[in-house]
Amino acid sequence: MNTPPSRGLDWKEIHVDEEEEDDENWAMPASTLPGQAGHFTSPLSVPSSHQIISGNKDLQLDNSRVSSMDLNTNKAGMEGLDKEKINKIIMEASKGSRFYDNQKKREKQTTERINKMMEKLAQLTESEKQAALTQVDEMVRDLELSRDLSRIIVHLDMDMFYAAVEMRDDPELQEKPMAVGGMGMLSTSNYKARRFGVRAAMPGFIGKKLCPELVLVPPHFDKYRAVSKQVREILAEYDPNFCPMSLDEAYFDLTEYLERRRRMSAEERTYLYCSAEDHGQVEDEKKSTSDKAANNVSIQERTSDEDGYGSSGDYQHQSSSGVDRSLFTSVSKKQGEVTSGKVLSVPAEIQVKSPRRHGNTNNASSLEDSRSEAEWDEQPEQDVEDEDNTCGTKRQDGRFETFGVTCEEVVREIRFRIEQKTKLTASAGIAPNCMLAKICSDKNKPNGQYRIQPSREDVMDFIRDLSIRKISGIGKVTERMLSALGIQTCTDLYQQRALSYLLFSQTSSSHFLHISLGLGSTHVERDGERKSMSTERTFKEISIPSELYSKCMELCEALAEDLKKEQIQGKTVTVKLKTVNFEVKSRASSLKVPVRSSQEIFAIARDLIRTEIRACHPQPLRLRLMGVRLSSFQDASKLSRSRQGTILDMFAKKQSNNPQPVTTPTPDCTEPTMGLLEESTSNNSFSGSVGTPGEVSDVSRIQVLVPNTKVSAPDTEILTSDTEDGVGVSFDNKERVEKKDVVSGSKKAPEARDSTQSAVGVGVSVNRVDRSVSSDTELSSEQTFESAITAANVRTSMTISNPHHSQSHLEPRLPFCEDDFVSGRENEHSSIADREEHTKQLYHPELLSKSEIFNQENNQRVDKLLKMNSHAKSDEYGSECTSSVEAEAQRMLTCPICRQERAYSTLEGLNQHIDACLNKSAIKEMLHRDKSRSFSSSNNQLTKSGPKKLHSRKRSNSGSGSSSSKKKRSKSTPCRTLYDFFQKKDNH
DNA sequence: CCTGGAAGGACCC
């Protein structure tokens, strides 16, 4: 059996007897599954011989060319290019380079992967395939049950963002093919350049080869950020929880807003056009548009050729059409008003129809939505009234536009406002889930929108012939792998669901299944805390160790800067190395305590690089890129995994009136229900508290004790003793441990202290706290919490020196960390001279040539000296901070859970409130979880309760819930059982 | 057997 045992086991449990008859109900309609005669024969019918041949084909291709270097035309504005020619140019430009060789190598690896997969496929027996199909269809059934079409998700994507900004600011660029980036790499290109095959992620020099006139503009990120901010401000009005994915794209959910929208007056839905003075060059476009309109150019005509960016590929033309398209409605309306004179009596028609016309032809059919019409129909009278009032008059000069109440109209309005505000166009996709919305936004790019109606049929129609490559998360490699199985479209993907189940990992196959059913995340959630932070730099070859170290130090400093901005510290340092042959290596090392300063990081990075240099010896380590990353911020990973359980446990305990801590093995251990809140400072964290700048830089985590739970454990008292109002002030994790150890640590064996599992003392409370807080991430915003904390000006930095004990926590090889609880700030304060001296020693080639042990010891000694020096300072610092805590109190504080802002005389008030909120959210969550258990499938359940990620980050797992797939499976069991339960009940 | 790092990759913008 190729199936992992665990998998088989799980599926046995969820197997349902009546699946054969149900299958027909739950499988895709036959119409969407061409060629699927029986319910299991067809999906498996691709003869393995064929597949293996296609696998071999890959090998053959490999000899002739490197297909992975081919132009990826999967981008708006790149249709109908002479791919062959372009690829030839690309190939010529690359051939013989190290990059090319490396690509070839990687492609070979992929081919091997495919071949392996094919072998596996060849070994599959018919019965295995059938069994798999049965199981997958079971999943399909569940997934269908959980299909949620109720949300109106929008994906908004600015058109060729960077390039558009540059073109806006330099009209001359509009005439030319241009790209933002440098000779090394292009970030984006305008449509004129795309006609030459120039696109993002292409090296500049190749762009030049493809299009010698290509104008390269260096990026101006500040500008892009500013524009991005403007756009986000608009989006926030429609969905405060919108989720920006990058500077130029975002998801948002219009469902709630649309409810309100219905009650909005026409006036509220009316927007003013920018005046000519405001819009210099745009004005011309507008004029030309109105000319066209005045000439009564057929709208249908105009829109019908819009996809065909045509062979003429006149970008400028397209561009202006882009601009005027959004103005078109207004113009046409104006025209309508002037010419027909009927406009006033039939505003609805104009408003509803106009977007359909100009909103890209493809909309036409999908927009014939009875619901939209119905929605609109509720409004016309009101609208007419308004028309008769202010708006009507104003519109006569053509400077106003009123938008309807349908989601299409709202999105059009958003795009309109964006364009007015930024002079840039955006495209949007509207669909019942994120995955689909994302694809839709590309459909009518640029400056268009597209909606998939919220019906299963419409979704499946859309999906049917969709190339899998269009799906976010399926890249070159996956495409090749799937292609080897004869899978090109989503229908293929569905038909081969049994194979993908057998041949791919659970995560992947589940993801594929979701895709093939048109399912995706129906939540728009902000990204969670960041997981890592890094900097990397490409440079001309470096192989001299001292230069490598020096480069490394630079990077560490840059990284430390960034870390400081966000007040983050992490426990894993990873060094990324790219050799001159483009081979990428990463070397990581994890510590027991988080680090933050450049020197701490460098101490580790340096060791990693040194090891690598030695490994190469006697060859030099020849690099073209180096990067340093910090990750494992506090215990973020642990938190997210167990958070729900914990908060619910908390809640359950309270509910059951159990006066005793339930899961606490040690008598003196902290009461687990203690409402200890901890803010992990991963994201934005504390934007600098009041006081001397830098003074608080050590504060990286803040805890708030929620006081209405009984605090009995001695350890807890220690924690709370700093303040009277129950606000346990911020300690670093390690500081806490240290502190505890100072006071009561001697009672326990060090092993017990180290073990997070043993759940002793402060350690326990900390974990609990972590989890409970993070379980509220959906509800609380870090910023809010931040502001609460900042407002309270709670600042601490405990400095407990117990080097003797601390040793047990620390990696012996990393002297920097030894006194780590003070090091972050201290390093910043350590004299430049010290640092330079230190660095000098580290870089010194002689040092490197010595024996390993000696080197290490030597460096450690230096490090220690530095440390000790800094340590002394931190003591003052600590006491300083502690005292300053007491000085604070009366402020407006914002509850991190419900976000309500209220004045509290003491933090205790806030804490009580937080506690109440926590309970509320726990209940909510529990209910929600229960609900989703009953009604959604295993995967979807994860989608919903397992936070974030679904559509998140480009990877768009569209519902499969990415990580922890094994857990997912086991978690799914109860859900399936429940489902089975309902099934049986229904059947009886 | 299971967990948690480490290493290597795929993908996204």
Added chain:
DNA sequence: TCCCAGGGTCCTTCCCGG
């Protein structure tokens, strides 16, 4: 015109240690 980025997230595989 000069020769393939940089910042992230997540997944998979391997391996070590409890």
